[in-house]
Structures are given as C-alpha cells and as structure tokens.
C-alpha cells in the first residue's frame with residue numbers, strides 16, 4: 001500500500017510561523033486523512049515528490065508555543081497506513097508473511113551520519129556550535145543504541161562522516177513544515193536511504209526536533225532535525241544531554257512514541273513497552289496511566305521526559321528498528 005493517503009501538512013503559502021503551526025495542528029487534529037489527499041491545496045506547487053512523503057514527527061518541550069506541540073502527531077489512520085505498508089514491504093522483501101523481527105546480539109549496522117550545522121552567522125548564538133558538541137552527540141547515539149545506558153542493545157552504531165556548516169538566514173530558524181525546510185533539505189541532503197542526515201539549528205515553535213519515518217522511496221526530506229542547543233553541553237535546560245537526537249533517530253528507524261495510540265489497540269506496535277495514555281514530561285516516577293500491565297515507560301527514549309530520565313530502548317523496539325532497517329533502508 002502506497003503512502004499517498006498520508007497527511008502532508010506543509011503549507012508553503014503560509015509564511016507566518018504561528019499560523020502555519022495552527023494550520024498544521026488543525027489539519028492533523030481534526031481532519032480525516034482521506035480529506036488530505038496529496039494534490040490538494042496544502043501541497044506546495046513544487047512538491048514533485050510529495051506522493052512519497054512520509055509524515056515526520058516532532059518532539060516538544062512542555063509549554064512550547066501553543067500549537068507547536070506535536071504539530072504532526074500521527075492519527076490512528078496514519079499509523080494503520082504505515083503498518084500496512086511496513087507489512088507489505090516486508091513480505092515483498094522476504095517473499096513470505098512477516099515474521100517476528102530477528103534477535104539482536106550485537107551491533108551489525110553502522111550508519112553514516114552527515115551533520116548540517118545551519119547558522120545565521122559564525123557566532124555560537126547564531127547557531128555555530130563547535131565540533132566537540134557534534135562528536136559528543138555521536139557518542140551519545142552510540143551509547144544509547146548499544147544499550148550501555150541501561151536499555152536493550154540495538155543493531156545500530158553511528159559514524160560521523162562529515163560536518164557541513166551553512167550560513168543562511170532564510171533557513172534560520174528551521175521552521176517545521178515550511179517551504180524553507182524543503183529548500184534546505186533539497187539543497188543539502190547527502191547519501192542514500194542508509195545515510196542519516198542531521199540538521200542542527202534554532203527551531204520554530206519551541207520544538208526540540210522532528211524526523212521523517214522510513215519509506216520505500218528516498219525523499220529529499222528524509223532525515224532528522226534537532227535543536228542545536230539540545231546537543232550534549234548545549235544551553236537547552238533539561239534537554240541538553242543529546243537524547244533529542246536519540247529520540248528523533250528512533251523515529252527515523254521507524255519507532256513511534258510510547259504513547260502512540262494511548263491505552264487501547266496496538267499502541268506503538270511494540271509489545272514490551274507498556275501502554276501509556278499521553279506523553280510523560282519531566283520524570284514522573286511510578287506514573288501509570290493505563291490499566292494494562294506495567295507502569296508507563298517514562299525512561300524510554302521514545303517518551304517526552306527529561307534527558308536525565310530517558311535511557312532505554314527495549315528489545316522489542318530494537319527488533320522493530322532492525323526489521324525496518326532491513327525493509328526500508330538497507331542497501
């Protein structure tokens with residue numbers, strides 16, 4: 001099943017950040033997906049590849065600007081469409097019904113990372129963070145995905161390939177869903193589906209980051225966008241140990257939020273993450289919002305808690321990511 005029915009909430013004609021955010025929120029929150037078929041008035045005219053566009057996903061602080069929180073949280077219909085495509089793509093690859101994901105003994109995939117530092121000038125305040133923060137971010141990713149911070153090991157490790165510094169005031173801040181974001185990514189993105197492009201800068205609407213999910217055909221939009229001051233040693237209080245990067249890469253590897261779907265149904269489609277009704281913020285030990293077994297997974301990288309509180313992926317998430325890698329991103 002193609003992803004053409006999925007919402008694409010960009011709106012090139014709206015230049016006001018707050019209006020764009022309000023529009024995006026209203027669309028995702030209120031309109032049925034079927035009413036948002038590509039080719040309608042919400043697609044920019046130049047979106048030749050829009051049919052293959054997957055929705056991205058944002059991470060926000062509590063109290064982020066109104067309308068900025070979760071501008072593109074997936075609807076149940078979007079999740080269903082993604083899962084149908086995931087199952088079909090797995091069948092096509094293996095020639096049989098999808099199986100449980102493979103078990104993971106050790107790192108088997110090294111992901112090349114291209115980092116784009118988007119800045120308005122060459123000052124730190126203008127977004128020009130030092131190389132040391134970027135190498136620390138890569139170390140955080142490697143520790144998190146190796147399971148050495150307290151979670152399950154995954155198959156993935158990360159290798160910094162290059163740092164690309166770009167001075168462009170029209171891309172600063174990076175505005176989620178804007179035509180400027182599209183221009184930026186179209187101009188800068190490098191590599192194939194296996195290459196992680198990480199865009200760092202100031203972000204619109206108080207967001208910490210957003211990411212694209214994997215899809216069958218490489219999109220120029222593919223990658224993760226991360227608030228530069230959320231990197232280790234950054235100035236973003238409580239969110240400056242690099243786990244926004246960990247979280248966004250989790251989406252890039254096909255993980256949903258732990259609170260996706262709330263207490264009912266398949267939730268995040270990972271069996272060993274207890275369901276939770278809504279995002280957890282700060283570090284609410286013992287939080288238990290669903291009657292199903294287990295307390296809320298507040299220490300999971302795919303929740304919204306403080307960096308100091310999140311330090312785990314589960315075995316199920318590791319399996320889902322590797323299965324998605326082999327289905328969508330492996331060469």
Ligand SMILES: [Ca+2]
Pocket residue numbers: 266267268269270271272273274275
């Ligand atoms: Ca779950």
Ligand SMILES: [Ca+2]
Pocket residue numbers: 274275288289290291292293294295296
């Ligand atoms: Ca529970």
Ligand SMILES: [Zn+2]
Pocket residue numbers: 057058059247248251257
């Ligand atoms: Zn997220």
